[in-house]
Amino acid sequence: MSANGVDRKELLVILGSGESGVGAALLGRQKGYDVFVSDAGKLKANYKQELIDNGIEFEEGHHSEDVILRADEVVKSPGIPDKNEMVKKIRAKGIPVISEIELAYRFKGDSKIIAITGSNGKSTTTSLIYHICRKAGLDCALVGNIGYSFAKQVAEDPKPLYVAEISSFQLDDIKEFRPDVALLLNITEDHLDRYDYKFENYISSKFKIIQNQQPGDYFIYCQDDEVITGYLKNINLQTNPLPFSMRQELNKGAWIKGDQMMLKVQEERVSMSIYDFTLKGKHNQYNTMAAGIAAATLGIRKEKIREAVADFHSLEHRMEHVATVRGIEFINDSKATNVNSTWYALESMSRPTILILGGVDKGNDYTLIEELVREKVKAIVCLGIDNSKIHAAFGHIVPVTDTDNALDCVKQSFRLAEKGDVVLLSPACSSFDLFKNYEDRGRQFKEAVKEL
Incomplete structure (x- = not known):
């Protein structure tokens, strides 16, 4: 009063x-x-x-x-x-x-939430889960870090199911927020400037996604990620664990054996060929396993999961084919704003690559990709204001040149490439020195390719 x-x-x-x-x-x-x-x-x-x-x-x-x-x-x-x-x-x-997701949670009513976090692959996995749910006829919304505000969706068009991409920054200020299904895809060093440069602070922030979960909820995570499994040893899990792995068969969850993905959440075991996945590359096999498990927890039929996995289209700015010009393929992976993301992009390259790196460095450790650069990269073209760290890391391995705008960067890459090569924009840095955001960087890159 x-x-x-x-x-x-x-x-x-x-x-x-x-x-x-x-x-x-x-x-x-x-x-x-x-x-x-x-x-x-x-x-x-x-x-x-x-x-x-x-x-x-x-x-x-x-x-x-x-x-x-x-x-x-x-x-x-x-x-x-x-x-x-x-x-x-x-x-x-x-x-x-x-945080805004906490406010949205407060007023979501009886609706269910599938929440996805991780250092890499969040947007792809979130979009794939949403695609599977839509394919299965579920009335759901795609919200969170991927573009549409969770709170706004709850206010304007509430749904019985929300598929939410959640960042560590959004998790930092939750109190009651509790997803019915939580996914933790991977944890690699990222955004350490926000966590006092302490990796353990960032790890515990990611794990907040399960802090309020209860025995009836599900926790989907990567069994092959040593950071995740190491942290799990020290906590008392209150939820149903559903791991996914490429290295071992599991009692429950998902795993890859030969060229088959096995999926088991309830009693039934489902298998599907990895050659049917639209998304290519090892990292996308992980993303697809995670999405498959999430769909299975909702009771979605295996035929619908198979169908959706086979006709899903990848996202803009994430390993996006732009064009092939005189036998040189241009790929836009502008969403790769950390070294681990770039590692995944390089890992999936099967042809000689001109790699575009640079932007605002968030405390990057480039030794993570040194071996892949030696193996797959012909030259590096920098796209940023301060490229000294990139020169120091790779100047003794491959030629490294500097550019400070998308047009010059694309022209320089095109000059260095030969027929059969790939020009890969996978910067390992955020974009705020030269661009509004990673979308702006990706669009300017695509425009410059079109002008060749």
């Missing part, structure tokens, strides 16, 4: 006005909160219009401390780190900070 005896609406402050922030604002408003959106930067025109249309108060270019520190709860955008001054003040005052 307020001083005059009238019930006061709870003040929900949204910090950051991107896809997740605006989604949280719309859901908060719908559920009766007093909502205020604050962004230290500039709001995108479409998001600003959405807030205006819905009568939601906002500010841009600064944070009004007097309003923000009156909040009952704050929804923090995943892009804002904890070391941000405003976040420090909010926490110091004891105001609860949650």
Whole structure:
């Protein structure tokens, strides 16, 4: 109650006005909160219009401390780190900070959630699970880190099933969030700048995906990932484990034996040929096993899983064939923003490769791909502002040249390549030095290829 005896609406402050922030604002408003959106930067025109249309108060270019520190709860955008001054003040005052997926979870009702996390392969696996579910006739939505806000979906078009791609940043601020089916694909060193450069902090952040799970839930994970299996030895698992592996047969889960993928969740064992998978490469066999298990936990029939796995199309910016120009194939893997992603891309190359690397380095350890570079790469073309680390890592192995825009980069790569070669954009770095994001980098790369 307020001083005059009238019930006061709870003040929900949204910090950051991107896809997740605006989604949280719309859901908060719908559920009766007093909502205020604050962004230290500039709001995108479409998001600003959405807030205006819905009568939601906002500010841009600064944070009004007097309003923000009156909040009952704050929804923090995943892009804002904890070391941000405003976040420090909010926490110091004891105001609860949650993520947008936590808010969405609060109001999802009886709907089920399949949540997918991991350092690599999240988007592909999430999209494949969604594709299988749609193929099986399930009424579901694709949400989270992949592009559409979970909170906005809950507010505008609730579904009985949500297939959600979840990043570690989104998991950092959960309290009750609990997926019915959680997938942890792999853990490799990534985003360490957000975790005090401590790998163990990043690992525990990823494992938050199962922190609230119960005995009726499922946990799908990679048995071949030593980081995951090492961590599992030290925790008491409250959920049903369903591992997947290429190295061993399992009692339950999925594994590859010869050219067959075996899938066993309940009593029935299903097998399908890996040659029928649309997605090629070892990493995609892992992604397909994980997606197959997730589908099986929902009781989707094996025929539907087979059908969906065979006609799924890969994502834009993820090992995407762009064009073949004079016998030289160009592949856009701009979504590879860490070294491990680039390792997977190189591992699937069967022809001599011109590799495009570079951007904002997040503490990369290039020794991970040194062997593959020796084996498969003819030359490296850098696409970034500071390429000194790449020169130091590979200059003694292959020729390394510098470019600072997509057009020059593609022209230089084309000059270095011969008929039968592949030009692979798989940068191992984020894109913010020269581009808006990895999508912008990928699109500019594709445009430049078209101009050859």
